[in-house]
Amino acid sequence: MRGLAGRRTRRALAAAGVVLLLAASACTGGDDDPEAARVEVFTWWAEGGEKAGMDALVSRFTADCAGQQFTDAAVAGGAGINAKQVLTARLAQNDPPDTFQAHAGAELTDYIDAGRVEDLTGEYDEWGLRDALPQGLIDDLTVDGKIYSIPANVHRANVVWSNPQVLSEAGIHAEPKTITAFLGDLEKLRKAGIEAPLALGRDWTQLMLLEAVLITKLGAERFAGLFTGATSWNSSAVSAGIRDFDKLVKYSNADRDSMDWPDAERLLIDGRAGYQLMGDWEAADLTAKGFPAYDWFTFPGNGDAFQWLADSFVLATGAPNPDGTKCWLSTVASAEGQRAFNAAKGSIPARTDTPTDGFSAYQLAAVEDWKAATPVPSCAHGSACSQAWQNAVNTALSAYSTTHHSVVALQKALAAAATQFVKQE
Known part of the structure; x- marks a missing residue:
């Protein structure tokens, strides 16, 4: 880290x-x-x-x-x-x-x-x-x-931001390299009394988290294929990704669906959260809000994938x-x-x-990463999917987070959206 x-x-x-x-x-x-x-x-x-x-x-x-x-x-x-x-x-x-x-x-x-x-x-x-x-x-x-x-x-969308002081006080001193290790660190934060180990906001921020998990599970090429029809949303790898996503969401703040990303970011700044996955506009925002001592890393398991939006x-x-x-x-x-x-x-x-x-420092690192990384599109930010498709996915995530909490129902809804919109595009 x-x-x-x-x-x-x-x-x-x-x-x-x-x-x-x-x-x-x-x-x-x-x-x-x-x-x-x-x-x-x-x-x-x-x-x-x-x-x-x-x-x-x-x-x-x-x-x-x-x-x-x-x-x-x-x-x-x-x-x-x-x-x-x-x-x-x-x-x-x-x-x-x-x-x-x-x-x-x-x-x-x-x-x-x-x-x-x-x-x-x-x-x-x-x-x-x-x-x-x-x-x-x-x-x-x-x-x-x-x-x-x-x-x-x-x-870059697939970046995790952290509060180093909160992590250090919970005994976390290294960047997690796998989702399993990340879940272990989130559990350490919970046991240390941190209110929201993973700060999270409404639908589209949850989509960002889901996408990062799916990049880990599928790799860059197969992840991109989810939006072209080359990769099935009904695959076992997607099922495994959604299960990991569900585990991560359980470590987030209960009021996530009423929050926009700056509100979730405030949990990080105030020491009530250890991590937040958010696009790299957060670097400038944290500095502007008087919190320059943040840390960052690419989402665990994403490798050299640079999930881009412009x-x-x-x-x-x-x-x-x-x-x-x-x-x-x-x-x-x-x-x-x-x-x-x-x-x-x-x-x-x-x-x-x-x-x-x-x-x-973050931007200089990102410039170098962009030169060597594998570009991966983002549905949450329109580089991978149309606005209508994005709306359908956000609706599915909102229903999962607020109503049924079912990974099976979530995968069915995501697969149904893909069937509708891949045919149109």
């Missing part, structure tokens, strides 16, 4: 609130300049390291795009669950923002198929992005020969200010924009030529 062994240390809104969220999304950011053209940027980056990253990017945009004014349309809510509801309502009313955040990969196909986003292939050529981005990422972004989004970063921006069809939006997108795509954004947000640049000055 980095640091413990002498190595380097380191809001759920109901659907009924959509009208209020729509009103909130009209709020503006920055100085009110009546002479400036406005670019409305729709995201779910409303707090912590995510908000710090956005602020850094806005500063670059202001410097790069004279005469354009950033308009903040952020809607709070982990992984964009609430924001996506608001965005869907706005698009249905033909009231698109100029640009909106979306996870790169399979999630974006929903917007492409609906004609909600414009082709940006020409901008890739004009801005030299084919040379600056990894070919594999460009391949993942290309749909029928066209590219529709600009990735701002790459995040935040990207699009040019919305019918955008009120397409020229200003393209200037925003060019800032997002630029090496300096990506350096400023990622240094603050805690992710790493999508570009391979971006300077890394100002990056944290």
